[in-house]
Amino acid sequence: xxxYLYKELHLAASPISWWFLAGALMTLLPGYxxxxxxxxxxxxxxxxxxxxxxxxxxxxxxxxxxxxxxYVTAKYLYTVFMQMIGWVLCAVLTVLRMTALxxxxxxxxxxxxNPSPLYLGFVLLIFTAFNVLFLGGFFRTAYKFxxxxxxxxxxxxxxxxxxxxxxxxxxxxxxxxxxxERLGLQFAILGGCALIYALCTLLSLRASQKRFExxxx
Amino acid sequence: xxxxxxxxxxxxxxAFRLDxxxxxxxxxxxxxxxxxxxxxxxxxxxxxxxxxxPDAGTIRYFGLDFxxxxxxxxxxxxxxxxxxxxxxxxxxxxxxxxxxxFYDNWDETACEQYLKAFSLDPEKTPAQLSExxxxxxxxxxxxSHRAELLILDEPTSGLDPVSREELLESFRxxxxxxxxxxxxxxITSDLEKCADHITYISKGRCLASEPMAQFLExxxxxxxxxxxxxxxxxxxxxxxxDTLSV
Numbered sequence: 001x002x003x004y005l006y007k008e009l010h011l012a013a014s015p016i017s018w019w020f021l022a023g024a025l026m027t028l029l030p031g032y033x034x035x036x037x038x039x040x041x042x043x044x045x046x047x048x049x050x051x052x053x054x055x056x057x058x059x060x061x062x063x064x065x066x067x068x069x070x071y072v073t074a075k076y077l078y079t080v081f082m083q084m085i086g087w088v089l090c091a092v093l094t095v096l097r098m099t100a101l102x103x104x105x106x107x108x109x110x111x112x113x114n115p116s117p118l119y120l121g122f123v124l125l126i127f128t129a130f131n132v133l134f135l136g137g138f139f140r141t142a143y144k145f146x147x148x149x150x151x152x153x154x155x156x157x158x159x160x161x162x163x164x165x166x167x168x169x170x171x172x173x174x175x176x177x178x179x180x181e182r183l184g185l186q187f188a189i190l191g192g193c194a195l196i197y198a199l200c201t202l203l204s205l206r207a208s209q210k211r212f213e214x215x216x217x
Numbered sequence: 218x219x220x221x222x223x224x225x226x227x228x229x230x231x232a233f234r235l236d237x238x239x240x241x242x243x244x245x246x247x248x249x250x251x252x253x254x255x256x257x258x259x260x261x262x263x264x265x266x267x268x269x270x271p272d273a274g275t276i277r278y279f280g281l282d283f284x285x286x287x288x289x290x291x292x293x294x295x296x297x298x299x300x301x302x303x304x305x306x307x308x309x310x311x312x313x314x315x316x317x318x319f320y321d322n323w324d325e326t327a328c329e330q331y332l333k334a335f336s337l338d339p340e341k342t343p344a345q346l347s348e349x350x351x352x353x354x355x356x357x358x359x360x361s362h363r364a365e366l367l368i369l370d371e372p373t374s375g376l377d378p379v380s381r382e383e384l385l386e387s388f389r390x391x392x393x394x395x396x397x398x399x400x401x402x403x404i405t406s407d408l409e410k411c412a413d414h415i416t417y418i419s420k421g422r423c424l425a426s427e428p429m430a431q432f433l434e435x436x437x438x439x440x441x442x443x444x445x446x447x448x449x450x451x452x453x454x455x456x457x458x459d460t461l462s463v
Binding site for chain 2 (some may be wrong): 004006007010011055056057059062063064065066067068070125213214215216217
């Protein structure tokens with residue numbers, strides 16, 4: 001596994017993907033739909049797919065002494081690696097905003113989504129949409145990625161809209177709280193989102209491996 | 218035991234069909250895969266490496282089924298498909314650094330020797346190389362892990378006469394060390410210098426697969442020509458008038 005990741009990071013990935021991890025910093029923006037940051041993290045990974053395609057990465061990779069489907073595994077591994085770095089950054093900044101920065105003026109009375117366990121759960125849902133819609137769509141051809149990314153973009157927009165609207169609905173205000181005993185429910189939702197992320201990514205990987213095996217490169 | 222055995226290989230595209238191709242490569246032999254442009258040489262090469270998915274047929278390397286032993290088999294074979302056309306902006310040293318991590322038998326000394334023999338500067342990028350030098354880079358990557366079988370798709374295309382001669386000489390050198398080579402080409406003079414077996418593909422079908430001397434003698438006696446060029450022209454030449462008037 002480490003050699004696949006090494007290959008991805010040293011040859012296939014675009015350096016610009018690292019810069020897009022800075023999207024996690026949006027967690028600190030007051031009065032801003034902070035989930036957009038997770039879209040940018042995925043957009044950074046997308047840049048690496050573009051770079052890999054231009055570099056003819058697929059031909060080099062399938063000739064290495066690995067199974068053909070391992071190419072797909074390497075791409076998912078890289079994507080999850082970048083997403084996890086992004087998620088940890090979001091989590092650290094969320095903790096910071098929920099504790100040390102919670103009393104700062106710009107954050108008090110924020111009408112939009114606050115960084116919270118629920119926010120981190122939605123970040124994982126956006127990553128799930130990327131892994132299912134973009135990665136799963138890309139590996140139908142291994143070269144067409146416009147439509148899969150558009151589908152992901154629409155799904156991300158919907159998820160961001162849902163996250164921003166939910167806590168305004170009557171009785172659901174607790175979804176935007178960052179203190180109190182109902183925070184436990186948010187942690188439970190976060191756990192559910194993590195499960196969805198892991199399960200959907202794994203299923204998407206299996207489906208992509210099967211499709212890729214049958215592709216003529 | 219054949220080092221590579223292909224039986225009944227079929228692959229259908231909308232405008233082309235590779236039809237029931239069978240041949241085998243013996244250890245230490247040099248097999249030339251010939252045919253005119255579009256005959257099916259590259260499709261055959263890609264199919265036996267699983268780059269394209271064959272519709273039918275069995276592919277066995279070292280007596281092992283390719284489908285079940287893909288990674289293990291790839292450790293023991295090398296492939297070069299003409300010019301190295303990947304990661305054009307990465308340094309050759311970076312390419313080698315990543316590639317060597319995948320091979321159990323990577324030979325650093327051999328790699329350095331090939332770099333030197335082919336005058337390849339590891340600090341250059343493929344984008345800075347001519348087409349011929351890219352072929353040499355591709356060959357260096359294929360040769361540096363002590364492969365027992367080299368599969369080379371048009372390896373001499375784009376090389377100058379001196380480099381071609383050097384490459385053919387290195388084939389004979391490798392053959393002396395027991396390495397088998399399967400290479401496709403439409404430059405038949407290259408084959409006459411080093412191949413000992415011939416597989417001839419025409420319009421997706423395998424017309425012959427036999428020792429070179431036998432192939433030449435059989436066709437000479439039948440009056441179809443005494444060189445590979447003449448034999449190919451005999452089989453392939455179509456009257457331009459006939460083609461256009463259909």
